[in-house]
Amino acid sequence: MNILVVDDNKFIRQVVSAMIVDSGHVAIPVDGHLPALAELSKGTLDLVLMDIEMPEVNGFELTKMMRKSQPEWFPIIFLSSNDSEDYLTRGIDAGGDDYLTKPVKQVILSAKIRAMERIVQMKGALDRANKQLEILSSIDPLTQVLNRRGLEDVLANAWQENTRQEAELSLLMLDIDFFKLYNDNYGHPQGDKCLTQVASVLNKTLNRATESLARYGGEEFIIVMPFTPIDGARFKAKELNLALQTIKIKHEYSSVLPYVTMSIGIATTTHGASNISELIKQADIALYQAKKKGRNCSQVFQNKQAEQ
Numbered sequence: 001m002n003i004l005v006v007d008d009n010k011f012i013r014q015v016v017s018a019m020i021v022d023s024g025h026v027a028i029p030v031d032g033h034l035p036a037l038a039e040l041s042k043g044t045l046d047l048v049l050m051d052i053e054m055p056e057v058n059g060f061e062l063t064k065m066m067r068k069s070q071p072e073w074f075p076i077i078f079l080s081s082n083d084s085e086d087y088l089t090r091g092i093d094a095g096g097d098d099y100l101t102k103p104v105k106q107v108i109l110s111a112k113i114r115a116m117e118r119i120v121q122m123k124g125a126l127d128r129a130n131k132q133l134e135i136l137s138s139i140d141p142l143t144q145v146l147n148r149r150g151l152e153d154v155l156a157n158a159w160q161e162n163t164r165q166e167a168e169l170s171l172l173m174l175d176i177d178f179f180k181l182y183n184d185n186y187g188h189p190q191g192d193k194c195l196t197q198v199a200s201v202l203n204k205t206l207n208r209a210t211e212s213l214a215r216y217g218g219e220e221f222i223i224v225m226p227f228t229p230i231d232g233a234r235f236k237a238k239e240l241n242l243a244l245q246t247i248k249i250k251h252e253y254s255s256v257l258p259y260v261t262m263s264i265g266i267a268t269t270t271h272g273a274s275n276i277s278e279l280i281k282q283a284d285i286a287l288y289q290a291k292k293k294g295r296n297c298s299q300v301f302q303n304k305q306a307e308q
C-alpha cells in the first residue's frame with residue numbers, strides 16, 4: 001500500500017516511515033496540508049497516517065478537507081501524542097477511521113495497517129461486484145442484448161446527444177411475424193431458441209459502434225440509430241428483413257413464408273416526436289401498418305400534418 005505520513009515533526013516522519021517500509025509498504029512523508037492534498041490528488045494513496053497538532057492546518061481540519069476533495073473512501077488513521085477522549089472523538093467525527101497515540105510501537109502500527117488493508121480489499125471486491133451487477137441488470141438474460149432498462153439509458157443518452165447536436169435520431173421497432181403460432185406449435189423452449197437466433201442475426205447486421213439493440217418485450221426488439229436520417233433507417237430495415245429471411249428458421253405455421261420473418265416500424269425525430277415515448281409510440285404505429293401491409297416488411301411512420 002502507498003501510505004501518506006502527514007506530520008510537521010521531521011523525526012517522527014522518519015521513524016514512522018521506517019516502520020511502514022519495514023512492514024512491506026511504501027511511505028510518502030509530507031509536512032503540512034499543501035503537499036498532503038497534492039499527494040491525494042494523484043489518486044494513488046491507500047492509507048493516510050495523520051498528525052493532529054500542526055501549525056497551519058491541524059489534522060482534524062486537513063481530514064475534513066481530504067474527505068471533501070476525495071469522495072471515494074480511503075482509511076485515515078490519526079497519530080497523536082494527545083490521548084484524551086475528546087481528541088479521539090473529534091478525530092472520528094472529522095472523518096478518521098482509527099486513533100493511535102505516539103510514540104507508536106511497530107507491532108501496533110503494522111497490525112493496524114493490516115486491518116485497514118483488509119477493509120480496502122473488501123471494499124474493492126464490493127465495488128467490482130456492484131459494477132458487474134449494474135451491467136447485468138441492463139442485459140436480457142435470454143438473448144444477451146439490452147433489456148428495457150438498458151434501452152431506457154441508451155435512448156435517454158441518444159436523445160440528449162442528438163438534440164444537442166441538432167441531428168436526426170431514428171428508431172426501429174421489430175416484431176417477429178406469427179410468433180404466437182410458432183410458440184404454440186413448436187413449444188416455448190424452441191420459441192426461446194428462435195428469439196436468441198433472431199437477436200443474434202440482428203446483432204450481426206448492426207454497426208455495433210453506433211447502433212444499439214434491445215429486447216423491448218416478448219418477441220419485440222428495438223434498434224436505436226443515433227445520427228441517422230430516415231433513409232439510413234429505411235435501408236437498415238430492409239437489410240435486417242433480408243438477413244433474417246436468409247438464415248431460414250423454419251416456421252411452417254406462418255402465412256408469409258415457411259420461415260421466420262419480422263415486421264419493422266420506423267420512426268425518426270424529424271417527424272414531430274417531442275419526446276422519447278412519442279418516438280416509440282410512432283414506431284409502434286408504423287409497425288402496426290407494416291403488419292397490415294402484409295408483414296415481412298418495414299414501414300415509416302407518417303406524420304399526417306407533415307403530409308398536407
Ligand SMILES: [Mg+2]
Pocket residue numbers: 007008009051052053054
Ligand atoms: Mg505535530
